[in-house]
Amino acid sequence: MDYQFAAIEQKWQKFWAENQTFKADSNSTKPKYYVLDMFPYPSGAGLHVGHPLGYIASDIFSRYKRLKGFNVLHPMGYDSFGLPAEQYAIQTGQHPAITTEANIATYRRQLDQIGFSFDWSREVRTSEPGYYKWTQWIFMQLFNSWYNLETDKAEDITTLIEKFNASGSADVKAVCDEDILSFMPSDWATFTAEQKQEELLKYRLTYLKESTVNWCPALGTVLANDEVKDGFSERGGYPVEQKKMMQWSMRISAYAERLLQGLNTIDWPEPVKEMQRNWIGKSVGASVRFKINTSNLNTQYTILNTDFIEVFTTRVDTIFGVSFIVLAPEHELVQALTTEAQKESITNYIAQTKKKSELDRMADTKTVSGAFTGSYVINPVNNELVPIWIADYVLAGYGTGAVMGVPSGDQRDWLFAKHFDLPIIQILDGQKAIEVEADPTKEGKYINSDFINNLGYKEAVSYLNHWLEREGVGKAKVNYRMRDAIFGRQRYWGEPIPVYFKDGLPYLIKEEELPLMLPEIDKYLPTESGEPPLGRATDWSYEKQYEYELSTMPGWAGSSWYWYRYMDAQNDCEFASKDAIAYWKDVDLYIGGSEHATGHLLYSRFWNKFLKDLGYVNEEEPFKKLINQGMIQGRSSITYRLKFDLVSNIQIEENEIEALEVKKQTLPQVFISSEMIKGLQEDVQKRLDLENNLNNIYLTEDLNSVSCRLKISTDIYYNLFTPIHTDVNIVNNDILNVEDFKTFLNGEFEKSIFISEGPFRCGFEIEKMSKRYYNVVNPEVLAQQYGADTLRMYEMFLGPLEQSKPWNTNGIEGVFKFLRKFWRLFHNEEWVFHVEDSIPAKAELKALHKIIKKVQDDVERFSFNTSVSSFMIAVNELTDLKCKNRQVLEDLVIVLSPYAPHICEELWSLLGNKDLSNAAYPTFNPAYLEEAEFAYPISINGKMKMNLSLSLSLDETQATETVLANEQVKGYLEGKAPKKIIFVKGKIVNIVV
């Protein structure tokens, strides 16, 4: 029989499902291998052809590893909490659980069609109570923990309480809020239970605190920093503003250093690591306290219990060059520091800054602005008075919200000093041209710098750090840009936070009360009083008296630990059993998009480290190797419509011009095939010819009836055409199906004229794959048309996995033809299955072992596209050899099976075998590839001239002699004597003359 892909694929998909072929065993003696895909959010649009790219790659890898004797865990699930389902619920009243369920069914159907080797018995859905029970449980562990800097790990909160009992707050070295109390053990004993809770909250790894948050009014929720892009929400693109709110946060900053160091131990793409490094934003420097000069300040100052301004600097060595201090306009000391005389200008400046949005502030980095407070600080190193300014180039959220201005070494400070006429002090003899711009060099010796004069950079930094610490005015400090992550969302469709409030303080519910179920509500909107949707739930309170937390968890909560749930997905007693975790350990290969670089991948590492600190898991890093699959862009088809005007043949009145315009609307539209476009753009004569043709042939009747003629029009950019996005499904290899096009867009082009030299061709444009460009390609359609095996191989054939590329269905035929040719290897002319039990020929073995080695090498380095070509070569070779040998073909089936599993299963069973997924990958034997001769390329002066076959046993002298004796070579040398001959065995001969 001919290759009947539809029947074959259905048969084997059913077989795998019924036999649970890919169910992973957690009690195996085989070595484990864990291959994970980033699980999808089940959106309403379903999968497009870009989604399965990574899944296909990971599936090939999983199937390959299985053949290589590994016990493979390859699961799939759904990140099923999220905003789109809730937005849809708001519009339609449909419960998000129902939409989500329906979307999952679509995803599952689409995934099943591609023949993945997922272990579906381990499927997870983050929105299922059985799953989010454990997300809530982890939240509780975080709430019950603090970060001990002495042991450099998270510990149970009880160890902190013990320390408070024993020695008060003095001995505690923790990552905590800034406003902690300092107290003696005796004080702690007198604290009320509430006071204790309040204080402990400042140490917990998830905590409630008044914070400045990204508030998105359109979505009605706060967003984490990584969910905001350029001042707009990542989902939906709505504006985001800053707002102070009581919010749950995760103390991820405690892990900043470990998250940074861990990057050096994992095999991830460099850009992702770099993004995480930038996000963490470590800078090494010093914090310095500048004492405030109080002599001319009003009484307001005394209300503040501080007498200094603290700055963070990475260039403490430049401290003698400080000529001003700048505070962020939002800095808490600004009001107190403003003198009566400066009050007006400061108030104006702050008002002006507030008007500017975050975006404007970022965009406008060139205009220098600021205002003087009228107050001064004293520079601790030389006791000089330094003026205090405010300016919006200093950000309240970074460091201390205050900087020391060193104009000679920092360009922004330099611009500021120039603009406001402040002194620019040279501090290194290596600084050049500081009257033109700042010179941030570290070269040279210090000058104008009192006790560090004549020192070099390193000595100066170390000396100053010691000096500052000794004087009690500063110390070496490491600063991180990364902020704690806001954890609450004022939304419905997320995990409820397992917390209730008593006297305004948060308490955890009991562990046995988990999961705290998401309550039913009447509509998915905030309450009238502005509380989150959960505020609508009736009869929803803890022990019938205490109010529950009304925020839910953010989208990333459920995905920050899901790889552990796959290890033991059905466990009701633990998030995963100790044994399962000990066996599966971590993810060996993780494939997904790079858009999760600073969100999911960072939070997952954070939770993993936390769970390890508490002893629940064993690995410091969750994902050993990460691969980012490239984005699949859309390839839009464009049909070009000619722009034309109507010109009257006779003199017409002003008022008739409009009539012409109306007539134009009723005329057929003219489309030009893409191969003619260039000619028309460049060649005036061609344009005139076309104009004549249109006037005299195509549109004669239409035009004569109104006594006018058509004239091709060009716009100011010299565009003759309007590009029309055309549904890619009515275009094949850029050739437009004209009949279908006439019914496209409700028959708008029904009467149009199509001008081409052959078949009508479209142009194309590479852009996002999106409905509005009519360029979405559905994998289901392709699977039905060509089969899953063809789709799988074609997606790999497109190019390197990690590279972004446009989808183009043009080449898919080639892959289909290949599979058919492969099928034919096992059949005779009449399509009857036929193989022979003969002794394999040498050439057959050579072709086989070449592909055995090639695929092995390619898969191990994730180069799937090159294997596909090599399969084609192997099948071409074996076809030419008329190979019917059972032994050779059997091995070939195994090697191809990870890529095209259905056809291979079918052939495997036709060959009389069972259980292809547990077959052994054939062993490569290099002996079959050995050759006696090699056709050496002979080049003269590095230019290849000819090939000459020589025995590989020849050594350099023998080979050179043979080459020089060759008549053809002599011809090329034209009697000239070779200066030098390079001979590389098995590679090349190069003669230099």
Place this chain on the structure above:
RNA sequence: GCUCGGAUGGUGGAACUGGUAGACACGCAGGACUUAAAAUCCUGUGCCCUCAACAGGCGUGCGGGUUCGAUUCCCGCUCCGAGUACCA
């Protein structure tokens, strides 16, 4: 601005450690089969010169360098894509 990635025929791409650039596939052209078309099969296909073959010249974004030899290594530049940005 900074960081990272990329640029090879008409198209997707290959060339893994410096050693025959363009494998494999699409497309295109020609041919076979067919009343015809589709499907299938065969042949050719980087560009230029040449009727054609032979032969030759050019050729991996641009300019230089190292080398017997560079798509590959080094220096400088252009363009495209991604991320990030008053980060002190």
